[in-house]
Amino acid sequence: MELRSIILRNWKGYRRARVNIPSGGAVRNVVVLEGYNGAGKTSLLEAVQLCLYGRSSLPIIARARDSTRREASYDEFLERGLNVESRGRPERISIALEFSSQDRAFTLERIWHFSGSGRHRPQDEEVRISVGPDNELLELPEAAETPAFVRDFVARELLPRNLAPFFLLDGEHLDQMAVQDLEVQVKAAVEAVLGAPTLKAMAADLRDYARERRKQIPRGSDRATLALAEELASLEESERQMVAEVDALVEALQPLRSERDGIVRRIGSLHGDSYASFKALFEDRESVVRARESTQDELRRLLSGELALALSGSALRKRAIERIAAEERAERWESASAASRSKFGEFLEAVRHSGGQLEEELIASLREAWDKIWSERPEDCIAEVRFSHLGETDRRSVTQHLERLVSVRSDSIAELAREVAGADLRIEAIEREIGRQRGLDAESQALANTLNEVQEKIASAEADHRSRVAELEGLRARLSAKRAETDLLLTAAADAAPVLARARRADLYADLADRLIDTALPANLEGLSAVVTGAYCAMAHKSVVERVRIRLDGGVELLDADGADIRQRDASAGEHQIFALSIVSALADLAGGFPIIMDTPLARLDPLHRRNVLEHFAGRGSQLILLTHPAELGPVELGILGDRLAGTIRVGLQPEMTPPPSAAEGVA
Amino acid sequence: MSATILDLARGDFRTSRAADELNSRFQSLLGLPHRYGPARLALGRSLGLASAPVLELNTLGLGRQIKGEQLFGQGVELATWLTLLLEHAGVADVSRKDFQNLVGAHWHRGIYLLWDDWKSSGGEFDAFVARLVQQANRQRAKAAQAAS
Numbered sequence: 001m002e003l004r005s006i007i008l009r010n011w012k013g014y015r016r017a018r019v020n021i022p023s024g025g026a027v028r029n030v031v032v033l034e035g036y037n038g039a040g041k042t043s044l045l046e047a048v049q050l051c052l053y054g055r056s057s058l059p060i061i062a063r064a065r066d067s068t069r070r071e072a073s074y075d076e077f078l079e080r081g082l083n084v085e086s087r088g089r090p091e092r093i094s095i096a097l098e099f100s101s102q103d104r105a106f107t108l109e110r111i112w113h114f115s116g117s118g119r120h121r122p123q124d125e126e127v128r129i130s131v132g133p134d135n136e137l138l139e140l141p142e143a144a145e146t147p148a149f150v151r152d153f154v155a156r157e158l159l160p161r162n163l164a165p166f167f168l169l170d171g172e173h174l175d176q177m178a179v180q181d182l183e184v185q186v187k188a189a190v191e192a193v194l195g196a197p198t199l200k201a202m203a204a205d206l207r208d209y210a211r212e213r214r215k216q217i218p219r220g221s222d223r224a225t226l227a228l229a230e231e232l233a234s235l236e237e238s239e240r241q242m243v244a245e246v247d248a249l250v251e252a253l254q255p256l257r258s259e260r261d262g263i264v265r266r267i268g269s270l271h272g273d274s275y276a277s278f279k280a281l282f283e284d285r286e287s288v289v290r291a292r293e294s295t296q297d298e299l300r301r302l303l304s305g306e307l308a309l310a311l312s313g314s315a316l317r318k319r320a321i322e323r324i325a326a327e328e329r330a331e332r333w334e335s336a337s338a339a340s341r342s343k344f345g346e347f348l349e350a351v352r353h354s355g356g357q358l359e360e361e362l363i364a365s366l367r368e369a370w371d372k373i374w375s376e377r378p379e380d381c382i383a384e385v386r387f388s389h390l391g392e393t394d395r396r397s398v399t400q401h402l403e404r405l406v407s408v409r410s411d412s413i414a415e416l417a418r419e420v421a422g423a424d425l426r427i428e429a430i431e432r433e434i435g436r437q438r439g440l441d442a443e444s445q446a447l448a449n450t451l452n453e454v455q456e457k458i459a460s461a462e463a464d465h466r467s468r469v470a471e472l473e474g475l476r477a478r479l480s481a482k483r484a485e486t487d488l489l490l491t492a493a494a495d496a497a498p499v500l501a502r503a504r505r506a507d508l509y510a511d512l513a514d515r516l517i518d519t520a521l522p523a524n525l526e527g528l529s530a531v532v533t534g535a536y537c538a539m540a541h542k543s544v545v546e547r548v549r550i551r552l553d554g555g556v557e558l559l560d561a562d563g564a565d566i567r568q569r570d571a572s573a574g575e576h577q578i579f580a581l582s583i584v585s586a587l588a589d590l591a592g593g594f595p596i597i598m599d600t601p602l603a604r605l606d607p608l609h610r611r612n613v614l615e616h617f618a619g620r621g622s623q624l625i626l627l628t629h630p631a632e633l634g635p636v637e638l639g640i641l642g643d644r645l646a647g648t649i650r651v652g653l654q655p656e657m658t659p660p661p662s663a664a665e666g667v668a
Numbered sequence: 669m670s671a672t673i674l675d676l677a678r679g680d681f682r683t684s685r686a687a688d689e690l691n692s693r694f695q696s697l698l699g700l701p702h703r704y705g706p707a708r709l710a711l712g713r714s715l716g717l718a719s720a721p722v723l724e725l726n727t728l729g730l731g732r733q734i735k736g737e738q739l740f741g742q743g744v745e746l747a748t749w750l751t752l753l754l755e756h757a758g759v760a761d762v763s764r765k766d767f768q769n770l771v772g773a774h775w776h777r778g779i780y781l782l783w784d785d786w787k788s789s790g791g792e793f794d795a796f797v798a799r800l801v802q803q804a805n806r807q808r809a810k811a812a813q814a815a816s
Contacts, residue, residue, distance in 0.1 A: 303698060304702070304706075309712055312711075312716055389673040394744070
């Protein structure tokens with residue numbers, strides 16, 4: 001997929017402009033948009049981000065990150081973006097992006113309206129999507145559903161939002177990406193590459209479908225069915241609430257992280273050279289606190305979960321498992337027996353109906369013979385039901401749970417306890433070091449204190465999030481058992497069977513999608529780490545890094561020959577940038593398809609790094625759009641790009657980029 | 669069982685006051701955030717003995733109550749604890765009250781057994797955990813021996 005043009009109206013310095021981007025396919029895949037400071041290069045990058053993701057683009061737009069109130073800052077950001085000459089009367093900003101590939105073409109356009117006083121009118125925001133060579137306008141759903149539809153369209157056809165920070169890059173902030181919040185971004189991006197958001201949406205749709213199908217089945221009116229239906233409805237309501245709470249916690253974390261990044265940036269501006277190590281210490285502390293929390297959770301879970309149950313002894317568990325199986329057999333026999341009695345009644349009716357005379361004595365003999373043939377009580381069938389609290393699915397899950405307790409290892413529990421104690425010591429040491437580096441001036445002290453508070457809030461919100469997710473998983477397990485129980489009751493109505501079968505299949509596929517999400521990340525980490533290692537080694541000229549390892553939590557380590565993480569050392573801004581670019585390259589390779597757009601990517605790099613980065617990214621073969629200052633790309637760099645260069649466009653308010661749009665073609 | 673699983677999940681459970689105090693002590697010694705942590709260990713420890721626990725709770729004073737859904741967890745965890753407790757008691761029909769007494773008695777016996785374990789481990793977390801794990805695994809070895 002190539003970006004073919006950016007069409008702007010009233011966006012920042014651009015009153016009306018159309019930037020046509022030359023297409024060179026996989027061979028001539030690099031386009032340079034060149035301009036001096038203030039020419040509007042970053043405004044072009046922001047236009048692309050804003051057009052693709054609307055309100056959700058704010059966290060990835062570097063110049064919009066300062067505010068902690070996301071809703072307000074979206075309005076403010078747009079109001080600041082309205083071209084100055086267009087203020088003082090009702091106006092609009094519009095940004096359109098044209099994409100094309102060999103077999104597809106899209107135009108995505110967003111329009112924001114403003115009052116005469118320059119206030120953004122959020123309710124009037126418009127999105128238009130046209131497809132195909134004739135630009136046929138796609139019909140969008142009702143207003144309330146439009147944002148979700150557009151988000152899904154962009155994620156499916158262009159680029160999921162979670163991957164955007166790795167494709168739409170502000171070079172000035174690349175080094176910050178390497179040290180701030182990288183775990184969260186990498187984890188989200190890898191999940192997006194692996195299709196987790198799509199799978200999550202699919203699982204939610206399947207569960208909705210199953211819920212709706214079940215609602216269509218006429219319910220019985222007996223007490224048991226009604227009580228079960230009531231319990232099921234209440235669990236489903238709890239699930240909806242819990243999902244909303246988990247989403248809200250994720251949302252709440254975003255501004256906290258932005259606030260933390262803002263404070264770290266301000267401390268950086270006060271501390272000059274020690275900035276990187278100071279940031280690294282905070283990052284380190286946060287990651288140790290996070291790891292400690294998760295180890296302690298695991299320790300608690302083992303102590304009050306598996307170990308507590310295992311203490312009951314396997315003799316008791318074995319007896320319980322055997323009894324569960326025996327009760328299941330008895331229930332099956334009872335049910336077959338009841339069906340057989342009913343059939344016998346029908347048989348007698350049929351005989352009487354055809355005029356047959358049956359003496360009581362004969363009926364008794366027939367019944368005895370019938371029972372002997374169809375429902376003789378097996379010898380291993382117990383008479384007493386001890387576990388009446390277990391339904392059919394409970395029996396299966398309790399048996400599995402008991403069977404899993406075959407061995408509990410003391411070394412794993414003790415090891416976890418030692419890890420927690422070790423983490424406590426490490427946190428103390430980091431805090432001492434932070435105290436030492438903090439500086440004595442009042443402003444640094446105040447900022448560091450605020451940073452501490454924000455870090456605490458982040459840690460607490462993350463802990464809440466973890467615990468709510470665990471609760472949600474537990475709730476879903478209960479829901480699944482209850483649904484199976486309900487299905488069993490409803491199956492009695494013969495006409496419900498096909499509907500139930502569809503609902504059950506939908507639940508099954510939704511569970512499968514959940515399991516795929518859980519297993520996809522660990523299964524792909526090694527491969528992803530290898531790709532990042534390849535990209536890093538191609539671009540970095542220091543040879544100390546042997547390999548790059550991506551952890552399950554999204555953390556990334558640069559390991560030397562001894563397996564030590566060199567990220568803990570105080571690397572330069574340029575080195576951080578190379579590190580971030582290697583992750584960008586690896587994720588872009590894995591996700592494929594969408595162009596990479598980089599704003600001033602080379603400014604902080606030395607000549608050798610510049611050469612490596614240009615060679616590496618240009619050689620990838622997919623479209624690369626560089627927004628650069630003329631000083632960034634000299635004759636040497638242009639020589640490196642060589643035949644890869646499809647064209648250079650001068651950015652700014654030159655005549656060719658101002659009205660009329662038809663004449664504003666880029667200069668190739 | 670005359671009480672339903674929901675009755676039990678929503679019901680309150682307590683043990684003797686002394687056992688409850690010991691429970692709190694364990695909670696802090698083991699760094700567990702909830703009262704149900706040591707209580708579950710105590711239930712498991714008591715269920716590991718073949719004999720039934722005997723306790724007349726009313727004569728000893730009662731500790732604080734804990735909800736069934738906290739003590740046993742929810743879903744499959746709750747169902748598993750109930751299954752083990754009923755199998756150990758060997759009864760089919762138990763009222764809510766009888767079940768509460770049964771749990772209180774196991775909790776009481778188990779927490780005292782744990783206290784002995786703690787003392788025998790010299791008050792060391794690692795040694796205590798190792799002892800409990802050994803206890804759980806010894807039960808398995810015994811069962812295997814009996815089966816062969």
